[in-house]
Amino acid sequence: MAQLLEMRNITKKFGDVVALNNISINLEAGEILSLCGENGSGKSTLMKVLCGIYPYGDYSGEIYFAGEQLQSKNIKETEEKGISIIHQELTLVKNMTVLENMFLGNEITQGGVTDDNQMYLRCKTILQQVQLDIDPNTKVGELGLGQQQLVEIAKALNKQVRLLILDEPTASLTEKETAILLNLVKDLREHNISCIYISHKLNEVKEISDKICVIRDGEHIGTQAAQGMTEDDIITMMVGREITSLYPHEEHHIGEEILRVENLTAYHPINTHIKRVDNASFRLHQGEILGVAGLVGSGRTEMAQCLFGSYQGKYQGDIFIHNQAVKIKNCTQAIAHNLVMVPEDRKKHGIVPIMGVGKNITLSALKQFCFGKTVINEALEETVIEQSIKKLTVKTSSPELAIGRLSGGNQQKAILAKCLLLKPKILILDEPTRGIDVGAKYEIYKLINQLAKEGMAIIVISSELPEVLGISDRVLVMHQGKIKADLINQGLTQEKVMEAALKE
Incomplete structure (x- = not known):
């Protein structure tokens, strides 16, 4: 040649x-x-x-x-x-x-x-x-x-x-x-x-x-x-270093039930006779990482959006947090119940691209830095921004740099920092490592494990089956809006997950 x-x-x-x-x-x-x-x-x-x-x-x-x-x-x-x-x-x-x-x-x-x-x-x-x-x-x-x-x-x-x-x-x-x-x-x-x-x-x-x-x-x-x-x-x-396992799984104690979902059904925003989520029920516990697997169009994202109050169509069902029935019709209500979500499309729903990295991190938690209702304590805000950037190792030349100029992995870490400022007890991660390099993936997996170890309940939705199996304690398998299986992740293989998804 x-x-x-x-x-x-x-x-x-x-x-x-x-x-x-x-x-x-x-x-x-x-x-x-x-x-x-x-x-x-x-x-x-x-x-x-x-x-x-x-x-x-x-x-x-x-x-x-x-x-x-x-x-x-x-x-x-x-x-x-x-x-x-x-x-x-x-x-x-x-x-x-x-x-x-x-x-x-x-x-x-x-x-x-x-x-x-x-x-x-x-x-x-x-x-x-x-x-x-x-x-x-x-x-x-x-x-x-x-x-x-x-x-x-x-x-x-x-x-x-x-x-x-x-x-x-x-x-x-x-x-x-x-x-x-x-x-x-x-x-x-x-x-x-x-x-x-x-x-x-x-x-x-x-x-x-x-x-x-x-x-x-x-x-x-x-x-x-x-x-x-x-x-x-x-x-x-x-x-620049050997990663013996991409999925650094750590032992963490799974505690009491924190979230229970019963008979959740979501309808297509336009064709309301189509069910995007069909009578889904499941439980989530403190310190647990619950993976959600399924083919594209299985209803995983729509189910998460219903829990976070961001689904655009009609939906119904019962949601219980700490055994108390709650109504979540918008994101503000979800956050009030200590439930936070990292969206699938970070560029469209997760960041304000032209705004600085620091301001993106504090955007959802501005009340924490306010005197009264309108005056922001900028010194406190800057301190928290520095701490968040350091804690999640966000690589940026300055907190003022437009977040749209960061790599995908660093944008995602900044979004996670923003979510963690809200002190959630339930964290939903939809495609948390899409378009992210191996090193950043490893860091995010370590963070997920650490948060679970600290008692946070985490739902991870991913199209990559090795990722779901690599970090989850339990796996929900969805297909055509239905939860087809709820599997303990012990000896679980990709073949078993796909078989559960496609069986009638």
Whole structure:
């Protein structure tokens, strides 16, 4: 195979902060290179250098692509060379059609007039290539996330891509959608298209990679053939230390019942004849970690939202806290009953992106810092912010830094800090480690265990079965809105959980 890409001694600084320090990587045509590292390690910065988002002259070092030196001033120039990047946050225009998105700024014309027929036929052909059986005139907003991801890849193929960069492409996809995407990447390799694959999901990295490159704190730790590496090897390189077990389970005393839910039923917000949660009943005890497993659409999140008073549709059932019947119709009432929830979509429901890290942490607990009703004791607030940042090891250059600029793991730790200021007795965590690197996951698992040890009752909802089995004392299995099983986590396997979910 011929060498396609070589990045030599790339160094990138932001002021006095060195984001990339003398990094060199290379890639051959038709090769898949996975780029691994904790959030904030420099992976995305390196790819922005490659794609021209950080233009030539804004960094030191040299880039060669297809035998020529690359000195791009913007992303359009790199796209013309055949380099395309698909970010975790998709860039499609939702109210335009698939065809319009695919040819946006790249229209086929005849005599200065767009050739609609030729564009339609080409769009249809490329959609078939990515195994997407949809009409090119379908609005992108009508598609699921997995289909939108494939449209982004189709858009790149339409630009005659030679190097495709995928940044956390499966973070929000189902298992079926993930399998389709991974097979597509393998197929692109057969057509001599190279790929740089960025992911925290090490099973995917192992499955599709020819080589694995690890970056830590802006330094190139090493690049090795994927075939000779285990997931533990990758983790050790990423975090700089060996993690013998990703799930640091500690013994904690399970006490008396704190929460009881009886006959909880939630209806679809629009189609009220559909039940998103169907007659669910369960118990939760002090010091217990209760995992909730199930396929996407099983009703896990909706059940949690009902408990926290944030579900948008109608719901009914009985909730008891310390054997006392309670009514929870909104988040304020839930917090008053010492029940707090970390939402699934942290960017949409968990943070105010443009607000500082510190202000995000204290936002829900401002009453604790007030003189009377309106005057905030800023000195006390600043002290608590510093303590929270230190306790949860939130990596930020300043409490005033906009939280949207932090890595996913540090955003999540800041959200947890915000929740803990409310002193909950019941904590619901919905997908607590989605899109988070291995090191941050380990820290969050340790925190969950410590909170349980201190007597907090915790519900963990996760799409990742190894995570549910790794940290839970007991597992609820949901399918189509029903609780199909309540299992003690002793000798429990993924196969047993899936069998419980799917049995009639």
